[in-house]
Amino acid sequence: MSHADPRMRRLALIATLAVLLAVAGASFWAWTPDLDRATLEARWLRAPADMVEVAGTPLHVRDDGPRDAPAILLLHGFGASLHGWEPWARELARTWRVVRFDLPGFGLSPPDAGGDYTDARSRALVSGVMDRLGLARATLVGHSMGGRIAWSFAAHEPARVERLVLIAPDGFASEGFRYGEAPRVPAVARVVTVALPRAMVRSSLKSAYVDEGALRDEQVDRYHDLLRAPGARQAILDRMAQLRLEDPVPLLRRIQAPTLLLWGEQDRMIPMSNARDYLEAMPDARLVALPRLGHLPHEEDPERALAPLRAFLEAGSP
Secondary structure, X not given: OOOOOXXXXXXHHHHHHHHHHHHHHHHHHHEOOOOOHHHHHHHHOOOHHHEEEEOOEEEEEEEEOOOOOOEEEEEOOOOOOHHXXXXXXXXXXXXXXXXXXXXXXXXXXXXXXXXXXXXXXXXXXXXXXHHHOOOOOEEEEEEOHHHHHHHHHHHHOHHHEEEEEEEOOOOOOEOOEOEOOOOOOOHHHHHHHOEOOHHHHHHHHHOOOOOHHHOOHXXXXXXXXXXXXXXXXXXXXXXHHHOOEOOHHHHHOOOOOOEEEEEEOOOOOXXXXXXXXXXXXXXXXXXXXEOOOOOOHHHHOHHHHHHHHHHHHHHOOX
């Protein structure tokens, strides 16, 4: 066996060390530890009384507006929190009682105490929040995943839903999401439990906007902070693994509440073409398209997106 030139061996060793250092440096840059709850609550919890126990698990709940006014319950989407509704809540609370909460594992709500992230569990939490606050009925407003929870609740608990507002709702089968089957969560997705750089969060949010200039640094900071809550990233993976979509049509046909669909015309995540599936299944529904808006209309342009919702609420029906 011939022996390699010592200089070549040194060069190979140096090259190997350089690669290892680069990988280690990238890993160190990407490593994203959890933030402790005290830090998160100091930044994002309005009052200790907003943390309550509902159906056996702690939830972050906000309740604003006149207590004797008609109630509106806002349900956030995947990866979001009740803070995303802040501009709407501030305006709506002048006239309505506005309730919003973080689903377990999102925002300031810790992972579910029983590790249950099914839609049935989410419906029980909606019911539990309403019961705790003494709300027999409410208008439900849900975005994306929260839209699926809202229409599912309206189908199972029609007597408790006054009106229904769905913003780019989730629920129909699509690529990678089949009825009755859990979606395949790739092993690489588990990297987010240890690595979630701010740049990654910003990039993900930008894809939900049409006007990237409308995405403010404080919004990115809020999402990044709350996704680093203790156990949040694992809870997100657990929620994905437990998802079992069922054919929405039979459920949608059971909904009795007048329904408004709000959709950003340039939504790249759940395209507005999906609206026709809902309109075909729900005779008491209508669609309002939002030009030049994407998947987060209530955050990208809160004032413009709120106008059709306010008109719908004030008219009482589509």
